[in-house]
Amino acid sequence: MDKRDQLIQKLRNIAVKTPENDVEVPEKVEGFGTIEYGAQTCSACKKCILACEPAALDMDPTMNLPDYLKATIPHDGFRSKNRESLVTLLQGLREEGNVVAISVPDGLPGYGSIAWAADRCIACDKCIEACLEDCLTLEKTYKLPEIIGEVKPPPSITVSKDWEPFILCFVCWECSHAAADLAGLMHLHYPTNIRTIRIPCLGAVEPMHIMTALENGVDGVLLTGCLLSECHYGGDSPKAGNFMQYDFVKFWMDVLEEIGMGGRIHIDSASAAMGIKFADIVKEFTEKIQNLGPSPIRGKLEVR
Amino acid sequence: MKKLFLCTCNKTLDKKLDFLRIEKELKGVFDSVQIHDALCLKEGLAFLESEVSNEDSVVIGACTSQIIGMPMSEKLKTESVSFVPLREHVAWVHSNDLKGASNKAVVLLCDAAIRVDHMDSPTVVENHMEKEVLIVGGGMCGLKVAADLLHLGIDVTILEPCPWDDTAYVEAGQFMADKNTLTKMVKELVSATASATTICCTITGLEGRAGKYGVSLACLDGKVSTIDCGSIVIATNVEQKPPPMAKKLLYGKSDRTILLGNLATLVEKQGPKDVRTVLVAVDPTHHLSAVEGGYLLRVVTEAAKKGNTVIVAHSNIRTDDENIYRAARESGVIFVRGTLEKAKDTKDGMVCRLENTLESQIREFVVDLLVLQTMTRPRGDTAELARIAGLSLDEDGFITTRYSKNKPVQTSKRGIYIAGNGKMPMSIDDAIASAGNAALEVFKDIRTTTRRKGWIPIIDEEQCDVCEACIEACPNDALRLVDGKVTHISQHCEFCGICVSVCPTRAIEFQSHSKESWFARLEALAENHKKMEGEKPFTFVYACSECANASIDLAGFTGKGYPTGTYVIQFPCAGMVSPIEILKGLAVGAERIVVAHCPPGGCHHQTGDHMAELVVKFTQDMLRSIGQDPERVKATYMIAALPNKMQEEVAHRG
Ligand code: SF4
Numbered sequence: 022m023d024k025r026d027q028l029i030q031k032l033r034n035i036a037v038k039t040p041e042n043d044v045e046v047p048e049k050v051e052g053f054g055t056i057e058y059g060a061q062t063c064s065a066c067k068k069c070i071l072a073c074e075p076a077a078l079d080m081d082p083t084m085n086l087p088d089y090l091k092a093t094i095p096h097d098g099f100r101s102k103n104r105e106s107l108v109t110l111l112q113g114l115r116e117e118g119n120v121v122a123i124s125v126p127d128g129l130p131g132y133g134s135i136a137w138a139a140d141r142c143i144a145c146d147k148c149i150e151a152c153l154e155d156c157l158t159l160e161k162t163y164k165l166p167e168i169i170g171e172v173k174p175p176p177s178i179t180v181s182k183d184w185e186p187f188i189l190c191f192v193c194w195e196c197s198h199a200a201a202d203l204a205g206l207m208h209l210h211y212p213t214n215i216r217t218i219r220i221p222c223l224g225a226v227e228p229m230h231i232m233t234a235l236e237n238g239v240d241g242v243l244l245t246g247c248l249l250s251e252c253h254y255g256g257d258s259p260k261a262g263n264f265m266q267y268d269f270v271k272f273w274m275d276v277l278e279e280i281g282m283g284g285r286i287h288i289d290s291a292s293a294a295m296g297i298k299f300a301d302i303v304k305e306f307t308e309k310i311q312n313l314g315p316s317p318i319r320g321k322l323e324v325r
Numbered sequence: 326m327k328k329l330f331l332c333t334c335n336k337t338l339d340k341k342l343d344f345l346r347i348e349k350e351l352k353g354v355f356d357s358v359q360i361h362d363a364l365c366l367k368e369g370l371a372f373l374e375s376e377v378s379n380e381d382s383v384v385i386g387a388c389t390s391q392i393i394g395m396p397m398s399e400k401l402k403t404e405s406v407s408f409v410p411l412r413e414h415v416a417w418v419h420s421n422d423l424k425g426a427s428n429k430a431v432v433l434l435c436d437a438a439i440r441v442d443h444m445d446s447p448t449v450v451e452n453h454m455e456k457e458v459l460i461v462g463g464g465m466c467g468l469k470v471a472a473d474l475l476h477l478g479i480d481v482t483i484l485e486p487c488p489w490d491d492t493a494y495v496e497a498g499q500f501m502a503d504k505n506t507l508t509k510m511v512k513e514l515v516s517a518t519a520s521a522t523t524i525c526c527t528i529t530g531l532e533g534r535a536g537k538y539g540v541s542l543a544c545l546d547g548k549v550s551t552i553d554c555g556s557i558v559i560a561t562n563v564e565q566k567p568p569p570m571a572k573k574l575l576y577g578k579s580d581r582t583i584l585l586g587n588l589a590t591l592v593e594k595q596g597p598k599d600v601r602t603v604l605v606a607v608d609p610t611h612h613l614s615a616v617e618g619g620y621l622l623r624v625v626t627e628a629a630k631k632g633n634t635v636i637v638a639h640s641n642i643r644t645d646d647e648n649i650y651r652a653a654r655e656s657g658v659i660f661v662r663g664t665l666e667k668a669k670d671t672k673d674g675m676v677c678r679l680e681n682t683l684e685s686q687i688r689e690f691v692v693d694l695l696v697l698q699t700m701t702r703p704r705g706d707t708a709e710l711a712r713i714a715g716l717s718l719d720e721d722g723f724i725t726t727r728y729s730k731n732k733p734v735q736t737s738k739r740g741i742y743i744a745g746n747g748k749m750p751m752s753i754d755d756a757i758a759s760a761g762n763a764a765l766e767v768f769k770d771i772r773t774t775t776r777r778k779g780w781i782p783i784i785d786e787e788q789c790d791v792c793e794a795c796i797e798a799c800p801n802d803a804l805r806l807v808d809g810k811v812t813h814i815s816q817h818c819e820f821c822g823i824c825v826s827v828c829p830t831r832a833i834e835f836q837s838h839s840k841e842s843w844f845a846r847l848e849a850l851a852e853n854h855k856k857m858e859g860e861k862p863f864t865f866v867y868a869c870s871e872c873a874n875a876s877i878d879l880a881g882f883t884g885k886g887y888p889t890g891t892y893v894i895q896f897p898c899a900g901m902v903s904p905i906e907i908l909k910g911l912a913v914g915a916e917r918i919v920v921a922h923c924p925p926g927g928c929h930h931q932t933g934d935h936m937a938e939l940v941v942k943f944t945q946d947m948l949r950s951i952g953q954d955p956e957r958v959k960a961t962y963m964i965a966a967l968p969n970k971m972q973e974e975v976a977h978r979g
Pocket residue numbers: 056072073074075076077078137141142143144145146147148149
């Protein structure tokens with residue numbers, strides 16, 4: 022199983038509700054998206070299929086007539102003047118009624134449609150680069166309902182009176198870890214519910230790590246790093262680890278919301294001098310999780 | 326100058342066409358319009374010659390006669406002359422409608438005026454044909470091909486994996502005919518091919534194209550070499566394989582179960598005393614060909630003649646020659662219907678259990694020998710040879726021909742022919758005939774003029790997506806992928822335009838038949854029709870230039886009339902028609918479009934009829950989906966033998 026399959030499997034594992042909406046993919050998040058395809062210019066040349074490494078594309082022996090009929094021909098026309106004529110003619114001849122896709126007879130090359138598999142695509146753009154006919158575009162949305170499918174709600178769990186949230190906290194080993202140390206040095210009290218994991222940079226936290234934690238019944242995941250624009254590995258570059266991770270966490274928060282695990286991750290920052298802030302972050306997040314209650318995954322885990 | 330010449334066909338057409346009105350209507354289209362009474366006669370031809378100069382483009386409205394073009398071919402380029410067969414396509418088929426016929430003539434002549442503007446000069450294709458011919462497999466057929474070609478003065482090389490002698494030839498051919506026939510034939514063929522080069526090698530690689538193949542060889546003496554040849558004839562042999570039921574019937578386990586070929590050898594050597602009881606079983610799952618049936622009958626007849634008791638258990642035996650069946654019966658062979666279900670080896674003999682399901686009968690025979698009818702299958706190395714040469718095989722492993730009816734010896738690759746049993750088991754007569762046919766095809770290839778002129782497809786690399794649709798569709802192996810680009814091998818091209826109709830981008834266009842020219846012509850045809858005929862419905866017939874065109878010409882000759890709003894538009898091949906031309910025809914207002922192709926299997930370019938049917942079906946589906954009446958489009962065949970076809974197909978509905 023490749024990494025993407027594993028991640029999607031984990032998402033399916035932690036899903037407690039059937040997602041209903043596509044999730045918007047924030048600007049800095051790469052690797053997730055939707056390939057939109059317009060059949061009207063496609064020459065069925067298969068270049069995109071050959072370019073796609075994870076095999077997310079395939080040729081469907083149909084002619085997607087609805088695309089042809091709703092297409093608008095741009096000012097300077099299609100690259101393929103032949104398809105342009107076909108679209109114009111079909112639109113001109115159209116009568117009342119519902120237009121449906123038709124199948125391409127066996128033995129007639131030159132026609133076909135591209136089928137795209139949401140759960141295989143890694144939004145790498147390679148197909149778009151390969152396509153000479155501008156059929157493909159990358160949309161910044163993630164087709165979560167298609168990918169996750171239907172989810173059975175897990176068995177409900179009984180909350181014992183002495184339940185305490187269990188929170189995993191990823192801290193970067195630069196500022197945030199120092200802040201946590203400082204909080205200790207200052208004898209600040211913060212809840213005992215967190216376990217910290219030191220990582221080089223916030224940017225090094227992979228979705229797989231977060232999802233694995235949630236999958237194993239952790240009630241919340243906290244990520245703390247350096248202050249924005251003070252990342253030790255990127256400074257104020259727009260590609261700095263912490264900066265990037267904000268967008269990713271935003272994305273994953275939306276994804277988790279859709280699958281019924283909303284509010285269980287949080288990202289924040291504290292500099293080496295901010296022991297107090299660190300303690301506050303932990304306190305606040307713990308309270309939030311306390312209110313949310315234990316992770317519904319526990320129901321699933323208990324069954325297992 | 327654009328000039329129009331009209332012919333009254335010895336004043337016969339002026340009762341059916343109003344020439345003066347036609348002239349008047351066309352004054353604005355042509356710089357000059359001249360009416361002559363017999364353009365095809367000496368005086369008419371001289372008139373034409375004196376009237377045209379090499380600056381002109383010329384439209385001739387006359388008949389389908391080819392003669393008229395002759396005087397002009399000296400003076401005018403091919404691309405400057407366009408013909409309209411007014412006699413067959415207009416006058417003779419609309420003889421009761423002077424006005425309608427004249428209107429139609431105007432519309433068609435305007436179309437010709439546009440067509441002549443869009444014509445390109447034909448491309449000259451040079452064929453460089455290596456004269457050397459390679460014959461793969463030196464069995465009877467290989468020898469026959471070699472003998473015929475040598476007779477015609479062509480050098481041949483015969484390739485065999487191992488050295489052969491007269492006995493080997495007879496042995497390998499024994500399923501095709503009786504021994505005497507074979508021996509006599511082999512003798513003749515061997516002496517006729519004495520001057521052929523024979524080498525003991527197998528093919529390891531093949532490159533190039535028809536006319537210039539380079540063949541790599543691995544020879545028996547361990548050497549590797551290459552040989553250049555223009556054509557290759559495959560005359561590989563077959564071998565006899567045990568049938569599927571062999572294992573069940575103890576073949577390989579018991580000495581009593583043998584194959585038909587073994588029986589033949591046994592009988593041959595048999596002394597007068599050692600007679601046996603023999604049961605010959607035919608596997609019901611193996612579809613016995615007539616040749617195999619004949620072989621079986623010959624062997625059992627011989628066996629019975631030698632005094633053996635021969636029982637043949639079968640459900641159906643095919644043979645082309647009733648006499649051999651009669652001979653078998655007369656020699657005492659016993660035929661029983663049924664399937665051999667079980668065999669048991671005992672000390673008394675082989676106990677064979679025969680079931681006849683039809684009569685729900687079970688019988689048991691105890692015999693000395695159980696003989697299995699074999700399956701004739703291609704020699705073991707055929708598959709490898711096909712792989713190297715890029716030929717396709719059928720389910721039994723025989724090499725398939727491209728288009729069995731039209732070109733029975735042409736494989737899927739140009740310049741590679743197949744003679745005899747490599748294609749299917751054949752009787753000696755059929756095999757020899759097919760070898761003769763292959764030799765003739767090779768000879769034709771070698772003798773065809775090395776220059777051909779015609780319109781060819783041109784590829785615009787900028788536009789091409791390298792989707793390979795054209796390569797897939799070309800029936801003649803004339804398009805190939807070379808260094809990531811689609812390359813046209815004009816020596817293979819038959820100028821059909823099938824590649825054009827499948828190209829999604831139309832990066833490949835046929836000279837003189839570009840999409841733009843079709844659009845211009847169809848628009849003008851519709852516009853002129855409306856100008857002349859108002860709201861009257863009209864039909865376009867997209868006719869292939871072979872059978873369909875002949876049928877339409879013949880409709881004229883035989884006076885099978887049809888409505889005047891019918892415009893025949895010629896395509897080199899119906900396979901060139903793409904949905905675009907059909908939809909465009911409808912879009913400009915044609916009530917119906919008929920795509921007329923050659924009869925199934927009769928396409929002169931091999932797959933055009935099939936392609937036309939596919940394209941029309943696909944277009945009909947499109948029309949249905951967008952709410953149009955799919956019946957407005959039709960594909961049909963037309964042939965000269967059926968001059969009524971046109972009348973039947975274009976009668977207006979309602
Ligand atoms: S974006 Fe990449 S992974 Fe997705 S379909 Fe295109 S090539 Fe395949």
